[in-house]
Amino acid sequence: MENILSVKNLSVQFGKYQALKNINFDVNEGDYISIVGPNGAGKSTLVKAILGLVDISSGERYFENKNIGYLPQRAFTKDSLFPATVKEVVSHGLLASKKHPKMINSQDKKNIDEILTKLQIIDLKDRKIGTLSGGQQQRVFLARALISNPKMLILDEPASALDPNFRKDFYELLKKLNQEEHVTILHVTHDINSIESCQDKILFIDREVIFFGKYHDYLNSSHYVLHKH
């Protein structure tokens, strides 16, 4: 399987505080990796360092393909009055691949309709983003992440704000994307129940890598007992 992302000896330092220390792991095409760890373990920092949102103090990360979809932790806009329609938010996801003036053409509009249909939110197309429920908004942001047909999807606790029913739907959707469309997924989560298949990989960090391997092996390791408590 082709390697899609390599993280080598990555460290992040905030002043005197060492947030991440010598992180090493490889992501292959088609992987579904859940990143877990206690609060303050540096899960979000790791994702942000990979995406270039946080400065890396040493080490490197190397992408085979820069086409990444990103679904942040607080995708929900802080400003519920923000006057952006669902259509406008999703088209925002196309910008990375376009040159200035980054115009949206008719093919893009078709693609937007398609992705909204796929995620069952086509009826909300002209609604203001702030007027939608948490679950609907999360689907819109997923559509924004998927519109550019990314090879890899990076999610930072995307379901933490959702109620349990929505959460289950959301995990199923991710599974489907991974299995049917071979989208590589890197998923920061608090919720160990989101990991169903033993083929999935797990990256357990606490400022450094504690465990990296198949979920099946993780269940039999001492770390699982540690994590459970």
Added chain:
Amino acid sequence: MEILKVILLAIIIISTYFLSNYLLAKIKIKNGYKNLIKITLLLSVLYIALLLILKINIIYSLLIYINSSIYALQFPFIRRAILVGSLVAFSSAFLGTFLVLKKYSMIGDGLAHVSFASVAISLVLGFAPLALSIPLVAIASILIIKLTEKAEIHGDAAIGLISSFSVALGILIPSLSKGLNIDINDYLIGSILSVTDLDVKLSLGISIFVLFIIIFFYHTFFSITFDEEFAKVSGINTRFINYVLSVLTAVTITIGISIIGTLLISSLIIFPTVSSLQISKGFKQTIIISAIISLSSVFLGIFSSYVFDIPPGPAIVMMNSIVFIILYINKKLKK
């Protein structure tokens, strides 16, 4: 009799409201624009009804207003004021949408104060106010963003520091250079007489530049306004774009001070956008509606300034305030 008149007025307004609702339901345009048409209609009916009740001959008074406005157009200074005013109104409405939604609207206010100091400096040194102010205010705008960025000083405090320092400087410099007769007041509240040919040329060039940049980078500006983190992940140099936005604001504000004045110029950034947000349904629509509101307020404000012999800045702000109050009430009534 007085009560009868009030009842009559209420009936007229309410029936216009329902009639316009009924008629607009049949037209196929977006909701935000429908609201704008409905409110314009209501305003005109209210105006005519008021004139009727106050027993002012409406046709006569309207004719006088239109006639004086047309008559005013023959004066070069009015034409200059209208041209510069509408260019500034257009650019600031575009910029305002991004600034207000990014919660940067106070930058406009701070930069206006900086422009006050720079005008004072240029008058003392004998420069054309705009020629020196544009670079000075642009530098101040970058300084504000830099101070905010480093998080050594809170954003609003950084603006407060720079703006009060500038006002102090703007007052001190002319009073220190005794013997010079400088009328800084014109730049405080604005005047349609103070627009020079150089102002027109500068503002024409700069407004076209601002509009071009905004249209060319529209999606990028939208991106950093809506979700700066995602914009960064998409490979946009958010820092650079923030600088661009702030410099464009500085330049637009400086052009506007001769007409609207340093005290009130920031209203052009804030009012049209906030009014537009009361009815708009999307981002693009917010920009278009705020440009319409901004342009019409500046037109009506400048003509009123001539017809009623009042300063243009306050007249423009009054027009903007009326529009905001009506749109706000309309929104509350709908709830």
